[in-house]
Amino acid sequence: MSFNNDPQISRIIESKRRLLLQKDLFELLQWMDDIEHSHSELNAYTIIEKHLVKKSGVALSIEALRRKNTLLMGILCKYELTLKTEIEYGKTDYDIKRSKEHEKQRQLYLDLISDYRVLKLDILKRLCQLRKG
Numbered sequence: 001m002s003f004n005n006d007p008q009i010s011r012i013i014e015s016k017r018r019l020l021l022q023k024d025l026f027e028l029l030q031w032m033d034d035i036e037h038s039h040s041e042l043n044a045y046t047i048i049e050k051h052l053v054k055k056s057g058v059a060l061s062i063e064a065l066r067r068k069n070t071l072l073m074g075i076l077c078k079y080e081l082t083l084k085t086e087i088e089y090g091k092t093d094y095d096i097k098r099s100k101e102h103e104k105q106r107q108l109y110l111d112l113i114s115d116y117r118v119l120k121l122d123i124l125k126r127l128c129q130l131r132k133g
Contacts, residue, residue: 018087020094024102025083031109032076038116042066045123053126061119072112079105
């Protein structure tokens with residue numbers, strides 16, 4: 001018996017493929033929401049830097065991260081479109097290549113979040129020093 005010709009197995013495989021793609025899309029949308037939130041916080045940190053911290057290095061770090069944030073959002077928007085198209089019209093198997101592509105996107109997101117946390121901690125430390133000074 002060939003599994004390739006069995007319509008029931010084909011439906012199960014397609015269902016699993018779509019489920020995995022939808023899982024990836026859901027996770028991607030969470031990342032994008034986190035990035036939007038961090039972008040809003042960067043706006044607040046810009047104001048804090050201008051009025052309290054007043055260090056040009058901090059301002060440059062905020063701007064660099066804002067640019068990285070914007071670029072990654074563009075990359076993730078393209079990836080979102082790819083996933084939605086694949087869910088709707090695609091027939092490509094969810095294989096190791098597809099999984100690695102998702103992991104690559106995840107790593108880009110994690111790198112950005114790591115950079116954001118470092119900057120946030122630096123700003124908070126500087127604010128604590130202002131209070132002591």
